[in-house]
Amino acid sequence: MDQGIGVDQPTADGFVEGGAQGWDEMVPNLDPTDTLPDHGEAWRLPWTVVVHSRDGIGMSCDGNLVPWRLGRRIFLGSTVDLFYEYTNVGTEPHDAFWCAHPLFKYEPGIQVGAPVPGEVPEGSSTKVFQPQGAVEHVTLGWRSGAQIEMSWDPFLVRNVAIWMCNGDLGGYRQIAIEPSWTRRGLRPGETCSWWLKIAPLN
DSSP: OOOTTSOOOTTSSSHHHHOOOSEEEEOSOSSOOSSSOTTOSGGGSOOEEEEEETTEEEEEEEOSSSOEEEEEEEEESSSEEEEEEEEEOSSSOEEEEEEEEEEEEOOTTOEESSSOOSOOOTTEEEEEEOOTTSOSEEEEEOTTSOEEEEEEOTTTOOEEEEEEEEEETTTEEEEEEEEEEEEEEEOTTOEEEEEEEEEEOO
16 A cells, blocks of 8 residues: 555545555545535544454444444454445435546556556556446455455445546656445445455465
8 A cells, every 4th residue: 555645644634635545445535525624524533443353443433414324343363354235324325436446556558458548658647447337346456466356246336436646646656546436315224235355376
């Protein structure tokens, strides 16, 4: 995971100004609106550890502006396995949205197992949306020889975008694989469950 450029300010108005690093969950939105912040609420809210063991941890986070609860269980073994639950904890239906935002290190020549432009010019960035339902996993390969495959639940997670930044936005060099889903009119108390996995390929 890329550790950013030394910026860490979760009270900032924008996601980049707050410090783009590591892994965030974008809930309940991605783009800012009149009432919701850039890249959602979850990246700037505290999470509660609800269970932990030698090889895993369960965490939970509740929204302030929209009544959502996101549960995430992470298990570390030969793969990294994540299991999610999104629940409408309010009294009215709302449009549910989730997008994973793991930030990996970008480098010229990185191998991406999905249709993307070739090299991203120095000082620029690009985002490529894949056709809905067409991509169920993406591989990344670095010059060091390290390779990973990121895959996700194909039944609920139907969308994926790939964001690549080569020195843009103040100097970030990152690539993000962004699987996401939207569920319109999630009823009060209704829960959606899905999974995501990262596996080494060498």
